[in-house]
Amino acid sequence: MEKLSENDIEKRLLHLPEWDYYDNAIHAEFEFENFKDCFSAMSRIAFECEALNHHPDWSNTYNVLTISLSTHSANGVTDKDFKLAKAIDAIVEPEE
Template identity: 45%
Template sequence: MKIEELNVVAELPLWSLLAEGKAITREFVFVDFKQAFEFMTLSAQYAEQINHHPDWSNSWNKVTVQLSTHSVAALTTLDVQLAKAMDAFADKVMNAN
Protein backbone atom coordinates (compact mmCIF):
# COMPACT_ATOMS: atom_id res chain seq x y z
CA MET A 1 0.00 0.00 0.00
CA LYS A 2 1.39 3.39 -0.98
CA ILE A 3 1.44 6.16 1.60
CA GLU A 4 1.13 9.34 -0.42
CA GLU A 5 -0.60 11.16 2.43
CA LEU A 6 1.84 10.22 5.16
CA ASN A 7 3.75 13.13 6.63
CA VAL A 8 7.13 11.40 6.80
CA VAL A 9 8.81 14.44 8.31
CA ALA A 10 6.43 14.40 11.29
CA GLU A 11 6.28 10.62 11.65
CA LEU A 12 10.03 10.04 11.18
CA PRO A 13 11.79 13.26 12.24
CA LEU A 14 15.31 11.79 12.03
CA TRP A 15 14.82 10.65 8.43
CA SER A 16 15.04 12.72 5.24
CA LEU A 17 12.95 12.44 2.10
CA LEU A 18 14.80 11.63 -1.14
CA ALA A 19 14.05 10.90 -4.77
CA GLU A 20 10.95 13.04 -5.14
CA GLY A 21 9.40 11.47 -2.07
CA LYS A 22 10.04 7.91 -3.22
CA ALA A 23 12.69 7.10 -0.60
CA ILE A 24 13.81 8.04 2.89
CA THR A 25 17.33 8.07 4.29
CA ARG A 26 19.10 8.33 7.62
CA GLU A 27 22.69 8.08 8.79
CA PHE A 28 23.09 6.30 12.13
CA VAL A 29 26.27 7.10 14.07
CA PHE A 30 27.41 4.78 16.85
CA VAL A 31 30.28 4.77 19.35
CA ASP A 32 32.19 2.09 17.46
CA PHE A 33 32.00 -0.67 14.87
CA LYS A 34 30.65 -3.18 17.40
CA GLN A 35 27.56 -1.04 18.06
CA ALA A 36 27.06 -0.42 14.34
CA PHE A 37 27.27 -4.14 13.63
CA GLU A 38 24.85 -4.98 16.46
CA PHE A 39 22.38 -2.46 15.01
CA MET A 40 22.77 -3.98 11.54
CA THR A 41 22.23 -7.49 12.91
CA LEU A 42 19.01 -6.51 14.70
CA SER A 43 17.81 -4.64 11.62
CA ALA A 44 18.66 -7.52 9.28
CA GLN A 45 16.78 -10.03 11.43
CA TYR A 46 13.71 -7.80 11.48
CA ALA A 47 13.94 -7.09 7.74
CA GLU A 48 13.89 -10.83 7.11
CA GLN A 49 10.80 -11.23 9.32
CA ILE A 50 8.83 -8.63 7.37
CA ASN A 51 10.48 -9.51 4.02
CA HIS A 52 11.48 -5.90 3.37
CA HIS A 53 15.16 -5.11 3.03
CA PRO A 54 17.09 -1.83 3.27
CA ASP A 55 19.68 -0.42 0.94
CA TRP A 56 22.53 0.40 3.30
CA SER A 57 26.24 0.82 3.75
CA ASN A 58 28.55 0.68 6.73
CA SER A 59 31.81 2.47 7.44
CA TRP A 60 33.21 1.77 10.90
CA ASN A 61 30.72 3.46 13.28
CA LYS A 62 28.30 4.76 10.64
CA VAL A 63 25.41 3.03 8.91
CA THR A 64 23.69 4.89 6.08
CA VAL A 65 20.24 3.56 5.24
CA GLN A 66 17.89 4.23 2.35
CA LEU A 67 14.39 2.77 2.30
CA SER A 68 11.99 2.52 -0.62
CA THR A 69 9.66 -0.14 -1.92
CA HIS A 70 11.25 -0.86 -5.28
CA SER A 71 8.36 -2.99 -6.58
CA VAL A 72 6.06 0.07 -6.59
CA ALA A 73 8.73 2.78 -6.90
CA ALA A 74 7.33 4.57 -3.87
CA LEU A 75 7.32 4.73 -0.11
CA THR A 76 4.96 2.31 1.55
CA THR A 77 3.91 1.45 5.07
CA LEU A 78 6.64 -1.23 5.09
CA ASP A 79 9.27 1.49 4.74
CA VAL A 80 7.80 3.41 7.66
CA GLN A 81 7.53 0.22 9.72
CA LEU A 82 11.17 -0.67 9.07
CA ALA A 83 12.36 2.90 9.72
CA LYS A 84 10.59 2.98 13.09
CA ALA A 85 12.05 -0.41 14.00
CA MET A 86 15.54 0.76 13.01
CA ASP A 87 15.14 3.88 15.16
CA ALA A 88 14.21 1.64 18.10
CA PHE A 89 17.13 -0.73 17.43
CA ALA A 90 19.56 2.23 17.33
CA ASP A 91 18.21 3.51 20.66
CA LYS A 92 18.52 0.03 22.16
CA VAL A 93 22.11 -0.42 20.99
CA MET A 94 23.23 3.09 22.00
CA ASN A 95 21.63 2.87 25.45
CA ALA A 96 22.62 -0.72 26.29
CA ASN A 97 25.16 0.32 28.92
Template identity: 40%
Template sequence: MTVQKLSELGISNALKLLNSETVSPWVIKDGKLTKLFQFKDFQHAFGFMTMSALYFEKKNHHPEWSNTYNKVNVQLTTHEAGGVSEKDFNLAKRMDRFAG
Protein backbone atom coordinates in the same frame (compact mmCIF):
# COMPACT_ATOMS: atom_id res chain seq x y z
CA MET B 1 -1.66 -7.91 -0.08
CA THR B 2 -0.83 -5.07 -2.47
CA VAL B 3 1.42 -2.35 -1.10
CA GLN B 4 0.63 1.19 -2.21
CA LYS B 5 3.11 3.97 -2.82
CA LEU B 6 2.35 6.92 -0.54
CA SER B 7 1.39 10.28 -2.02
CA GLU B 8 3.63 13.29 -1.41
CA LEU B 9 1.21 14.45 1.28
CA GLY B 10 1.17 10.98 2.83
CA ILE B 11 4.97 10.90 2.90
CA SER B 12 5.14 14.40 4.37
CA ASN B 13 2.69 13.54 7.16
CA ALA B 14 4.35 10.20 7.94
CA LEU B 15 7.79 11.87 7.95
CA LYS B 16 6.63 14.52 10.44
CA LEU B 17 5.25 11.83 12.74
CA LEU B 18 8.37 9.66 12.44
CA ASN B 19 10.71 12.57 13.14
CA SER B 20 8.69 13.68 16.16
CA GLU B 21 9.81 10.46 17.84
CA THR B 22 13.56 10.58 17.06
CA VAL B 23 16.55 12.82 17.72
CA SER B 24 18.22 12.66 14.30
CA PRO B 25 15.74 13.06 11.45
CA TRP B 26 14.87 10.91 8.50
CA VAL B 27 14.72 12.71 5.13
CA ILE B 28 13.57 11.93 1.63
CA LYS B 29 16.62 11.78 -0.63
CA ASP B 30 16.57 10.47 -4.21
CA GLY B 31 12.95 9.39 -3.64
CA LYS B 32 13.90 7.17 -0.69
CA LEU B 33 13.45 7.41 3.07
CA THR B 34 17.02 8.06 4.22
CA LYS B 35 18.97 8.34 7.45
CA LEU B 36 22.58 8.23 8.58
CA PHE B 37 22.98 6.43 11.91
CA GLN B 38 26.14 7.06 13.89
CA PHE B 39 27.31 4.78 16.69
CA LYS B 40 30.06 4.69 19.31
CA ASP B 41 32.17 2.28 17.27
CA PHE B 42 32.09 -0.44 14.62
CA GLN B 43 30.88 -3.10 17.07
CA HIS B 44 27.75 -1.08 17.90
CA ALA B 45 27.11 -0.29 14.23
CA PHE B 46 27.44 -3.94 13.28
CA GLY B 47 25.19 -5.02 16.16
CA PHE B 48 22.54 -2.59 14.93
CA MET B 49 22.84 -3.99 11.41
CA THR B 50 22.56 -7.56 12.70
CA MET B 51 19.40 -6.89 14.72
CA SER B 52 17.91 -4.96 11.80
CA ALA B 53 18.80 -7.65 9.25
CA LEU B 54 17.03 -10.37 11.26
CA TYR B 55 13.91 -8.24 11.50
CA PHE B 56 14.03 -7.29 7.78
CA GLU B 57 14.28 -10.90 6.76
CA LYS B 58 11.30 -11.79 8.93
CA LYS B 59 9.28 -8.99 7.27
CA ASN B 60 10.67 -9.77 3.78
CA HIS B 61 11.48 -6.10 3.26
CA HIS B 62 15.11 -5.09 2.88
CA PRO B 63 16.97 -1.77 2.96
CA GLU B 64 19.65 -0.33 0.76
CA TRP B 65 22.41 0.32 3.26
CA SER B 66 26.13 0.68 3.73
CA ASN B 67 28.48 0.70 6.68
CA THR B 68 31.72 2.57 7.22
CA TYR B 69 33.24 2.04 10.66
CA ASN B 70 30.68 3.55 13.09
CA LYS B 71 28.22 4.86 10.49
CA VAL B 72 25.33 3.11 8.78
CA ASN B 73 23.63 4.88 5.87
CA VAL B 74 20.11 3.57 5.23
CA GLN B 75 17.71 4.12 2.34
CA LEU B 76 14.24 2.59 2.32
CA THR B 77 11.88 2.21 -0.60
CA THR B 78 9.29 -0.38 -1.55
CA HIS B 79 10.23 -1.65 -4.99
CA GLU B 80 6.91 -3.43 -5.56
CA ALA B 81 5.08 -0.13 -4.91
CA GLY B 82 7.47 1.97 -6.99
CA GLY B 83 8.36 4.30 -4.13
CA VAL B 84 8.06 4.93 -0.42
CA SER B 85 5.23 3.07 1.32
CA GLU B 86 3.96 2.58 4.85
CA LYS B 87 6.22 -0.50 5.04
CA ASP B 88 9.25 1.78 4.85
CA PHE B 89 8.03 3.97 7.70
CA ASN B 90 7.35 0.88 9.81
CA LEU B 91 10.92 -0.33 9.23
CA ALA B 92 12.29 3.14 9.97
CA LYS B 93 10.52 3.17 13.34
CA ARG B 94 11.92 -0.24 14.16
CA MET B 95 15.44 0.82 13.16
CA ASP B 96 15.21 3.87 15.41
CA ARG B 97 14.31 1.55 18.29
CA PHE B 98 17.22 -0.77 17.50
CA ALA B 99 19.58 2.20 17.35
CA GLY B 100 18.35 3.50 20.74
Protein backbone atom coordinates in the same frame (compact mmCIF):
# COMPACT_ATOMS: atom_id res chain seq x y z
CA MET C 1 1.59 -2.28 -1.67
CA GLU C 2 0.55 1.18 -2.84
CA LYS C 3 3.03 4.04 -3.24
CA LEU C 4 2.41 6.92 -0.82
CA SER C 5 2.01 10.52 -1.96
CA GLU C 6 4.70 13.04 -1.08
CA ASN C 7 2.22 14.73 1.26
CA ASP C 8 1.57 11.46 3.12
CA ILE C 9 5.30 10.79 3.35
CA GLU C 10 6.04 14.25 4.78
CA LYS C 11 3.25 13.85 7.39
CA ARG C 12 4.56 10.46 8.49
CA LEU C 13 8.11 11.78 8.72
CA LEU C 14 6.97 14.19 11.44
CA HIS C 15 6.97 11.13 13.71
CA LEU C 16 10.41 9.98 12.52
CA PRO C 17 12.77 12.95 13.02
CA GLU C 18 15.90 10.98 12.07
CA TRP C 19 14.54 10.31 8.57
CA ASP C 20 14.41 12.49 5.43
CA TYR C 21 12.66 12.05 2.09
CA TYR C 22 14.53 12.56 -1.17
CA ASP C 23 15.36 10.60 -4.33
CA ASN C 24 12.11 8.62 -4.04
CA ALA C 25 13.13 7.01 -0.71
CA ILE C 26 13.38 7.75 2.99
CA HIS C 27 16.90 8.01 4.37
CA ALA C 28 18.62 8.05 7.75
CA GLU C 29 22.16 8.06 9.02
CA PHE C 30 23.12 6.77 12.46
CA GLU C 31 26.46 7.22 14.20
CA PHE C 32 27.78 4.81 16.82
CA GLU C 33 30.77 4.83 19.14
CA ASN C 34 32.66 2.24 17.11
CA PHE C 35 32.43 -0.35 14.33
CA LYS C 36 31.37 -3.15 16.68
CA ASP C 37 28.32 -1.20 17.92
CA CYS C 38 27.37 -0.25 14.37
CA PHE C 39 27.64 -3.82 13.14
CA SER C 40 25.70 -5.09 16.15
CA ALA C 41 22.83 -2.71 15.31
CA MET C 42 22.92 -3.88 11.70
CA SER C 43 22.63 -7.48 12.86
CA ARG C 44 19.59 -6.69 15.01
CA ILE C 45 18.03 -4.71 12.16
CA ALA C 46 18.62 -7.64 9.79
CA PHE C 47 16.35 -9.86 11.90
CA GLU C 48 13.60 -7.23 11.75
CA CYS C 49 14.05 -6.95 7.97
CA GLU C 50 13.58 -10.69 7.60
CA ALA C 51 10.50 -10.65 9.83
CA LEU C 52 8.95 -7.89 7.69
CA ASN C 53 10.28 -9.41 4.43
CA HIS C 54 11.58 -5.97 3.48
CA HIS C 55 15.23 -5.16 3.00
CA PRO C 56 17.01 -1.79 3.01
CA ASP C 57 19.68 -0.35 0.81
CA TRP C 58 22.33 0.30 3.43
CA SER C 59 26.01 0.68 4.06
CA ASN C 60 28.34 1.28 6.93
CA THR C 61 31.64 3.04 7.09
CA TYR C 62 33.39 2.33 10.36
CA ASN C 63 30.85 3.68 12.89
CA VAL C 64 28.25 5.23 10.56
CA LEU C 65 25.22 3.35 9.25
CA THR C 66 23.44 4.85 6.23
CA ILE C 67 20.00 3.48 5.33
CA SER C 68 17.65 4.12 2.39
CA LEU C 69 14.18 2.62 2.28
CA SER C 70 11.84 2.33 -0.68
CA THR C 71 9.61 -0.39 -2.07
CA HIS C 72 11.03 -1.31 -5.45
CA SER C 73 7.86 -3.08 -6.61
CA ALA C 74 5.87 0.14 -5.99
CA ASN C 75 8.62 2.39 -7.38
CA GLY C 76 8.56 4.54 -4.25
CA VAL C 77 7.85 4.76 -0.55
CA THR C 78 5.05 2.65 0.94
CA ASP C 79 3.67 1.78 4.36
CA LYS C 80 6.16 -1.11 4.41
CA ASP C 81 9.05 1.37 4.46
CA PHE C 82 7.58 3.24 7.40
CA LYS C 83 7.03 0.00 9.34
CA LEU C 84 10.68 -0.86 8.87
CA ALA C 85 11.84 2.68 9.71
CA LYS C 86 9.89 2.53 13.00
CA ALA C 87 11.41 -0.86 13.79
CA ILE C 88 14.90 0.50 13.03
CA ASP C 89 14.30 3.50 15.29
CA ALA C 90 13.25 1.14 18.09
CA ILE C 91 16.57 -0.70 17.71
CA VAL C 92 18.95 2.20 17.09
CA GLU C 93 19.52 5.02 19.50
CA PRO C 94 21.58 7.59 17.59
CA GLU C 95 24.13 9.71 19.39
CA GLU C 96 23.20 13.34 19.90
